[in-house]
Amino acid sequence: MDLIKKYVKKRKGQYFVSVTLAIFSVIANLFSYIYLAKIIVALIEEIKDISFYFDCCMIILCMYVLKEITAGISTSISHTATFNSLGEIRNDISKKLFKMPLGDVLSRSSGELKNIIVEQVDSMETSLAHIVPEFTANLVGPVLLFIYMFTLDWRLALLSLIPFAVGMAIMMSVMNAHYKEMFRKSVAIGQHMNNSIVEYINGIEVIKTFNQSELSYKKYADAVYDNASFYYNWMDGSMNKVAIGRLLSPMGIITIIPFGILFYIRGSIDLGNLITLIVLSFATVSSILKIMNYMDDMSRISTITSEIEKILDSRELENIGKGESLESYNIKLQDVDFSYDGEKKVIDNLSMEIKESSISALVGPSGSGKSTIAKLIAGFWNAGSGSIKIGNVETKDLSLEKISSLISFVSQDNFLFDMTIKENIRLGNKEATDEEIIEVCKKSACHDFIMNLSNGYDTRVGEGGGHLSGGERQRISIARAMLKNAPIVILDEATSYIDPENEALIQNALANLVKGKTLIIIAHRLKTVVDADRIFVIKDGKLNSYGNHEELLKSSELYKEMYVANLRGDENA
Structure with a gap:
């Protein structure tokens, strides 16, 4: 990830604005839930002041509009910064290839280099453009929400974290060293498939000339099948735990409701705060789910950057440019x-x-x-x-x-x-x-x-x-x-x-x-x-x-x- 930090730092001003706007978007969304809770509590308490409901609805509408506008601008800025960063990465790779010994460049297949420079760098765009602003904002949002819930009732606030902790523990059992190793293998097998495709296309004239279509196509088809089979087996062995973790993590409501009812019956919490806590627990769902989505993206970026760094860290020709003036061309x-x-x-x-x-x-x-x-x-x-x-x-x-x-x-x-x-x-x-x-x-x-x-x-x-x-x-x-x-x-x-x-x-x-x-x-x-x-x-x-x-x-x-x-x-x- 040091490689990403290097390029992100060059555009830290753009990313800072993007992150700030993303945080505003998340906060605006949280206020929508807070005022929705106020409306529900007012209805239960049979408040009949129309102006109160109207004001709450207008605030929710304004918060929703503000959320969409700030999120849109944030995403636009982060995408622009990311496109420029990825363009610079590709440019640096091209410059590096120019500086490397020709033999080192030719030792890599064209399919492998094409896969790294085009597909792998391109695959980072969506993840990187969203991770920097949205991961930060969606991490800040639940923290602010938890602080607010803690002021309402610290017991229920802590209890709401139990499903999250259990769900994350289940998912982290998958997101381990084995997962990183499997992702590394997925990149390698993907490169092999790319190489086979490039070889098949480049060699089509020889294939036709010597009537080797069956053998050559089998090699190409086997590479595609191996790629698909690898992903199927990998996902089959890990998706159950991931699904359970994703289902359980945002379900703070399953601990808030039973304990909240118990506390209400005993008179240690009023109905208004209980309803507010129940409504606010739903607000964590979308934010936490987005954070979990980025965990996979971060593993992907980590693997891709390691492939890019292998090229950028390769040995260079020993040309130091200290003798540019020539007396002759002998x-x-x-x-x-x-x-x-x-x-x-x-x-x-x-x-x-x-x-x-x-x-x-x-x-x-x-x-x-x-x-x-x-x-x-x-x-x-x-x-x-x-x-x-x-x-x-x-x-x-x-x-x-x-x-x-x-x-x-x-x-x-x-x-x-x-x-x-x-x-x-x-x-x-x-x-x-x-x-x-x-x-x-x-x-x-x-x-x-x-x-x-x-x-x-x-x-x-x-x-x-x-x-x-x-x-x-x-x-x-x-x-x-x-x-x-x-x-x-x-x-x-x-x-x-x-x-x-x-x-x-x-x-x-x-x-x-x-x-x-x-x-x-x-x-x-x-x-x-x-x-x-x-x-x-x-x-x-x-x-x-x-x-x-x-x-x-x-x-x-x-x-x-x-x-x-x-x-x-x-x-x-």
Whole structure:
């Protein structure tokens, strides 16, 4: 709950006003019961003053109107404050994900993250918006009512608490550590169901292709059934006690009436006070029931905040932002080690230097560590040991925002948002004009196919760019990276899905677009990098050899084998 307190404190003024108005609402409601008791006592005592009854009815009406108005304003203020708080929580989670190592983010399933950021945070809204003002107000209300009842007859006031104490004891036997554990399991099983749904939807093409609908649907259906079965069994084992407790807690009348009659017969309480106490005992019902409803909400929020805190407390990239001024865009890796799991080295004692304004290529067998090197340079991870420098400044001494502004990264897995083509490309530079976007698309060989789409640049690309082909997505991603105009450009298999005809166009476009920039290309097809200024051959996370194409053909047996194999593959294609 410390997380909630942190965000509530930021808007304590709004919540204070909300709580104050909620208390006024509860007090107004209590006055309605007090004057209702006066009317009943007056009727029993056969008072026939019409003006007395009229005044009491008007006061009850005014109290009811005041209760509704103050409650409405209180709820409106608390909901506004809560929406802002939850928006800030989501924003902080997004910022945290940006600061976390890429591997830590990818280790969580998209279904789990979506469940936490969307469903779980959203589920706190109703509870939080009502708990802060209404829990406080409905706690204050019964206390004030009990004090008033205590002044009328302290014996009956204390006796009225017996059903409440017994009922709460029964319910608290359920609201224990086991309940919190079950709620934690409910969150986990809910995330599993979300993961299964996301996996089923994302894999629908593979499912159809290999006729695995029965098996895949069974996995999805089992997850849904397990979720429903868990809740059924959980509720079946706890609802009886909860129902008894909820029924008994507000029933102060079952002790007030028999003892009140006894006291009245013995002459130790007058009829007016007895009737008033009986009527007022009903006033506790709604308030206490609301308080009990919030007990479950508080357990839910406690579990959800623990999931959110796991993300917010996760380790961050070690970028402290103390060296923002760069002398050049030379990139130097010195004795770099890196491991994803802390055990097996993916990069092993790697040292290499990439000159500013040069074209460099990273080549090597699959799994040799090429993409990992590129992502270490881009700041997606921190090196386990050794140093990575840009312009003689350690990358970990640069802020993540600075690194992001320095590097345009286009990977083989190109992700587009479900927006228009124009909006996706403008992510590279939010200040870019339509004319600048069109110009960079022409240079990236994607203007023609865009104009052939139904709405041209205003065509929505679908989730993940699903309405476009792989090659079209890549070309748009390249255009986006070029529009960013960063001094360092990394192309990680960026032309892998592009057909030979368009590949030639893009290679020519890239040659113009990266003039004066530091370009790093990762490619399996070596013919695409034969003109690079320097080619680094990577094997098993180590630098095997480096030089230009002609030098490597003479000095590197591995490069020569790869190049020959590539030529044979192209001939057989």
